[in-house]
Amino acid sequence: MNGAHSLLTTLVGAGVDVCFANPGTSEMHFVAALDTVGGMRGVLTLFEGVATGAADGYARIAGTPAAVLLHLGPGLGNGLANLHNARRAHTPMVVVVGDHATYHKKYDAPLESDIDAVAGSVSGWVHRTLRPGDVAADTVAALEAARRGVVSTLILPADVSWSDGATSAEREATGTVGAERGDGFALDGILDDDAVRVAASALRSGERTVLLIGGDATHGPGLAAAVRIGEATGATVLCETFPARLERGAGVPAVERLAYFAEAAAEQLAGARHLVLAGAVSPVSFFAYPGKPSDLVPDGCTVHTLASHRGAAAALEHLADEVAPGSTATVAPAARPDLPTGELNAFAAATVIGALLPEGAIVVDESNTAGVGVAAATAGAPAHDVLTLTGGAIGYGIPAAVGAAIAAPDRPVVSLQADGSALYTLSALWTQARENLDVTTVIFNNGAYDILRIELQRVGAGSGAQPGPKARELLDLGSPAIDFVRIAEGLGVPGRRVRTAEELTAALADAFAEPGPHLIDAIVPSLLS
Amino acid sequence: MNGAHSLLTTLVGAGVDVCFANPGTSEMHFVAALDTVGGMRGVLTLFEGVATGAADGYARIAGTPAAVLLHLGPGLGNGLANLHNARRAHTPMVVVVGDHATYHKKYDAPLESDIDAVAGSVSGWVHRTLRPGDVAADTVAALEAARRGVVSTLILPADVSWSDGATSAEREATGTVGAERGDGFALDGILDDDAVRVAASALRSGERTVLLIGGDATHGPGLAAAVRIGEATGATVLCETFPARLERGAGVPAVERLAYFAEAAAEQLAGARHLVLAGAVSPVSFFAYPGKPSDLVPDGCTVHTLASHRGAAAALEHLADEVAPGSTATVAPAARPDLPTGELNAFAAATVIGALLPEGAIVVDESNTAGVGVAAATAGAPAHDVLTLTGGAIGYGIPAAVGAAIAAPDRPVVSLQADGSALYTLSALWTQARENLDVTTVIFNNGAYDILRIELQRVGAGSGAQPGPKARELLDLGSPAIDFVRIAEGLGVPGRRVRTAEELTAALADAFAEPGPHLIDAIVPSLLS
Known part of the structure; x- marks a missing residue:
């Protein structure tokens, strides 16, 4: 078997059966092997940052790593910000970066770059496989490292992928890797x-x-x-x-x-x-x-x-x-806020979400400043999980919602998203549509990088005076206003704009009632206005 | 003056008067300084890959560097693919990466990462400024390096940016850097x-x-x-x-x-x-x-x-x-193809473009496989410049069109874009709208990663057999179909879908006649269909 088959067989044998991918030429044998090696679900993303963010969301919910397939150094670069988040969250992940064939690297072809250096900045484990016969063992080692809570990056040259001489590692994977599963503490x-x-x-x-x-x-x-x-x-x-x-x-x-x-x-x-x-x-x-x-x-x-x-x-x-021997912990009481009415703002929006959050929801929270009211409003909502922006690198939420929904297809995913960070990895909506994922995205659309307006004052820039017009302009997203409904529809996700609490209530209720992805563009004023 | 003022003053003094930016908290003093230091145009992008691609397009047309402002390691990561392209194109560029304050780095705050390692993979010059008093000289050195045709990365800690003790380097910049300008050969x-x-x-x-x-x-x-x-x-x-x-x-x-x-x-x-x-x-x-x-x-x-x-x-x-002493070069004769009629395909679309290309156009070409007919069809069109995907990292075209249009506001920019790569950095359309840039984007929308369908066969994956259903699915962009018109409209750019040569002719003529950004979603069959 060739290296690509060995890699896939080993991953599947170890229980890694989802791969978020944005492949290129050097990964074509991996792609082809998806049809000959059974059991791996390939999920296409339109940008590498979506693939890495989805793998992070997946593993946070599934508890086991997903694989990610990236194309050369630039593909790794595109996925780097969400790998940074995964690193900070100790998310187990196996990143396969396809590289030029071993013998091709010396020619410094246009896409040649220092993958190892870039991977090292986010990975707890980096290895370059140089022979097909090593693929299985290297994959097992990558999995072992990943399961300790790091991003493992396996760099796979194209010729190692396409050449024969590789073996199946189903046994090693079950033996070595399986033992680690679910028993991190030990x-x-x-x-x-x-x-x-x-x-x-x-x-x-x-x-x-x-x-x-x-x-x-x-x-x-x-x-x-x-x-x-x-x-x-x-x-x-x-x-x-x-x-x-x-x-x-x-x-x-x-x-x-x-x-x-x-x-x-x-x-x-x-x-x-x-x-x-x-x-x-x-x-x-x-x-x-x-x-x-x-x-x-x-x-x-x-x-x-x-x-x-x-x-x-x-x-x-x-x-x-x-x-505290023999004691029992007090738990949060069930308590939903009343549905608000009237003008929508960040707090009213949070209240509506708290009032309607479905049973067993996964909340992916990248609402940033606009989400200031969400924690209080949902404290007594039915039990749910919240995934947050652990590493601080924005553009996490919409991709992570993809991964969470794939990890838990029976749970509704509620993706709370600030407008500025939504624009980093918007194309994740398309993967939500393609895979028909049950994700409801609420954009808190305040037309600004509101957090930076606050930070501009906090760092004392402008010596306490009001920021000047050029500074204000660099933090403004309102000119032209961004229409997330149209963008979502362009990517295959039905969208709806809301400007009042009642409209948000109706839109959320409809979205929760109908499986599949939905986007709600919630127009809210800036916290500073 | 503080470090941020020194940096801006030095850049402006050396003739660098455009900065493509996606700032964060650690760059707030740079942002604030835009209002106190005159002469720098800050151009907001919604994603760092747009900022770096725009700076590349700008410098290729202007012949002088633009500055780019990025936020910490993840921001640099997001901009990395287009910095890779710039590196391969020997584009002069000064990248300022804001970092945590010098004394803050030891705390390993969530956004801390190895900026230097990542920057090194694309930069011909990397330096971390540690004192406000060094900012001016370091900026001059960055400019000198950039003007030799490299990406210069200056890492600027937040406290160096906000602390006093910096100087203006207008004189040094004019003396040292100015001498280099326009005389690369020497x-x-x-x-x-x-x-x-x-x-x-x-x-x-x-x-x-x-x-x-x-x-x-x-x-x-x-x-x-x-x-x-x-x-x-x-x-x-x-x-x-x-x-x-x-x-x-x-x-x-x-x-x-x-x-x-x-x-x-x-x-x-x-x-x-x-x-x-x-x-x-x-x-x-x-x-x-x-x-x-x-x-x-x-x-x-x-x-x-x-x-x-x-x-x-x-x-x-x-x-x-x-x-060849005393000889004169033969030049291409003026020769426009006739306007085609009927069904649109990649060749008919290219012919329409060749027939209508405006005088003095800048063509940003990321049309990839679908652009196969463009070179022949435009050979006798009025003289124009073509910018290409020098480094091979996709997601270049729409951002580069932003930069080219800012560098040459009197020239029409024609952005020929494959659908798959368009989806990498789509938000550049918003900056085109915000800055009212005269860019006409033609999406060659064939609903697939057509190049990879070809490459899948060329690398011999699948042993000569037809690719299997999973492989085909990973190269397909048609499910759901992507509606670039809606996406463009959502980002503030008027869009129009065309399915025949006549419709493309009408849409292009209208777009060329009306200044400002336009997008044409040209539905073409796959080359393999």
Whole structure:
């Protein structure tokens, strides 16, 4: 068999059966092999950033990696921003980058570039396979690394893909890789008894303690353990600002997220003498601001690391059994807001979403500033998962919704999207239409990079004066106004524009009632207007 | 003054007065400085790949660099593919990548990544400025490098941008950088007398000689010299496959381009005993194909390098004076094809374009397979410039048209665009609308990645059999069909769909008659159907 067959056989044998792809000439044997090797679903995207974002959304929901197929260095570059997000979210992913044939590279053909250097900036594992006979073992190694929560990049030269001499690795994959599945804790999240003791002692100190959770502690057992700890000891439980996947809503133990704006985060942490990290990193300001601290840990606060992103839930359970034996976590009560009426704004839109969010929804949240009201409005909605912009690289939401919907075809996906970031990877809507995915996209269309209007003031640019006309123009999306309904329709997704709470209510109800993709262009005023 | 002011003052002082931007928080002081430092036009794009492609198109027409403003590593990643094209085209460009504040980097905030590594893959010059006082000198150095035909990347930490202590470099910029402008030959294209003698000897040998031109030899004087040489010696004159800017049409000395498909290129070069390179690199196959040579130089052919990409025109003029003294180059006669009628296909569409191409047009050609008929149909159209996909990274055309139109506001820009690559950087249409640019985009909409259907067969994937259904599906853009008219309208550009030659004729005539952006969605059958 050739290298392409070996790669596909190995992936499928290890349970990786979805590949988000934007192939080119050097990947044609991989594409052809999809028909000879059964069991792999190829999902076409119109841009590599959609493929990588979809694979991220997929893995956050499925818990297992998807494969991504990219074309040479420029294709990897196009997919880089969402690989950055995946890296920050510890998302398992196997990225296959097709390269020129080994013997062709020395000719420096037009598309030649340093793939390894670019891949290294986002990948926890990078390897270039040089012989067909190595493809199976290299693929297994890529999968092993991915399942530890990194982006694995396998660079596959075209001749390695098309040449014979490769083998099937079904056995190795089942043996080596399968053992790792679903048991992350045992691998790199070895329970640290000392860390549990230190954390317990901090929690019992009587001094203000904050427990900051992240990684695998932001769903099910991790949340329950964290809330038990908080309730038994009086510690404040916070979740990292942009969790990869946060379970919340009615019946789920509720945790507040650490605020994005450093000023607000500093308030949440004020007075803490102990900060216990369980799957989260020590909090820092997203950006630096003149004269303001980057490190958000208050003076006099000691940081204790209980666990890293894997094994955090298990460590919290141990800690809960230590400081809150036999207790049960309080869960959020079911509570929907009343449907608002009248003019639509960011808060009214959030309220409508909270009132109507379907059972078991996956909320992909890239609503940025305009989504300021969503968390409160959905706190008592039926239990749902929220995927957030973990790495901060915009253009994540619409692609991630593709992946989430493919990972969980029976769950409705609600994609909350700011207008500015929607425009990065809009073509993901087409893949939603092509695959008939049950995704409802709500564009919070305020006609501006509203976050940057706020940041322009926060960094003190313009010396406190109002920004000048050129600066304002560079943050304005309203001239000409962008018509997301037409764009969605052009990409095969039915769209509808709404300007009142009643219109949004009707549009959302219709979208939730009818399977398949829908887009709602919700016109809302800027938060600054 | 702060670093941002210093940077802007230095750029403007050196004649760089356009900046294509997609800023973020770390660039807010640069944005604010646009209002306090006069003379810089900030052009907002909705995606970084649009900014970098626009800067490439701008510099290819203006001959001087534009600046690009990008946000951190993910922003650079989004712009990488078109920076790759710029690198391959030797386009002068100054890329400013805003980074976290120097003291903030150690906190590994969510958007932290290895900007330097990624920038290195496309830049001929990369530097990180660490003190406000260095900004002016570093900017001058970036400009000097850019003007030698590379992408210069200046990484500017936010605190260097906002802190005082910087100086104006107007004098240095005028002195150091200005001297370089317009005189590339003297700098790195030192005339090599030996190379001229060797080339002359080859041309006089009586053996078949091919003169392959590129770099600065693809317009005006370079073309004239090359054609004089060909006419006097019988040498075949060819132009590199994807020239950065090729001047052609009525009144311009005509050269054929080296074919994209290796088989066709091999035919053009067959029997050559000498290959003289003037501004072009030795020809290689774009991709490797099983059992086919990568190196397109025929057996027994000696390669002589006359000049690299800069100084090629001057070297050719010396060579022409040596082997063809006193001669004048034949120019292409004015000759427009008759307007076709009936069903539209790729050739009929090309014929309509050839019949109507306006005087002085700039043709941005990313029509790929569907543009197969364009070169022949426009050979006798009024003189025009053609910008091509030099680096092979798709998603170039619509952004490059933005830059070309800004560089030459009095010239009509005709953007010929394949459907698949159009979908990479579609949002460039919005910038065309916002800036009211005179760009007519023709989408060759065949509903497929037609080039890949061809390549799938050429690489022998599927062992000569027809591709299977999964492979075909991954190359298909027809399900759902993409409606470029609606998408264009959603982005503020009027659109029109055409299905016959007559409809295309009417739509093109209207678009050329009315200034401002237009899009024509030309439905054509696949070349393989």
